[in-house]
Amino acid sequence: MASETQLVFACLAMVILVLMVGLKMLLSRIAEMKEKRMDLQLAAATSLQMGSHLQNVQAADNFKNLFEVPVLFYTLIAVAIGLGHVPIWLVAGAWVFVLLRYLHSFIHCSYNKVMHRFATFGLSFLLVVALWIVFVVTLPVGNVI
Numbered sequence: 161m162a163s164e165t166q167l168v169f170a171c172l173a174m175v176i177l178v179l180m181v182g183l184k185m186l187l188s189r190i191a192e193m194k195e196k197r198m199d200l201q202l203a204a205a206t207s208l209q210m211g212s213h214l215q216n217v218q219a220a221d222n223f224k225n226l227f228e229v230p231v232l233f234y235t236l237i238a239v240a241i242g243l244g245h246v247p248i249w250l251v252a253g254a255w256v257f258v259l260l261r262y263l264h265s266f267i268h269c270s271y272n273k274v275m276h277r278f279a280t281f282g283l284s285f286l287l288v289v290a291l292w293i294v295f296v297v298t299l300p301v302g303n304v305i
Contacts, residue, residue, distance in 0.1 A: 163246040167237045170254040174233065174261065178226050181265055185219035192216050222268040226261070229281075232288045233257055236295060245299055253291045260284035 192198075192214050237254065240246050264280040267273065 163251050164241050166251045170258050171237055173258045181223050185223050188216045188219050218272055219269050222265050229285050257284055257287050
């Protein structure tokens, strides 16, 4: 399978993760709101206001996390494919990033031990920064603007 295709599948895996966490967030919010007999209109409140009414907010917090550091990942993949510079180490690094983000989400949405979550977050963040740096340094001269 072509390296570009592998990167697209890595992005798809991230999209699937966002979908799974989003569904978990939705189901846990509905269940908690039903249990507490809360008016559905409370869902129109700000996240701070919702947080004061709900206790189970890990999935919502993780959902937000999936739109922070992973944006650097998606951008790198788009740039790499756009420039036609997709070395095999980038494909491997992309899949390691995806695995770390899945692990981070699992920890965050389940037992939520902060040091485990922090370790996986930190590793995924350092990895995507390293991938960006090595990617730029290894760009063929003809691709540099």
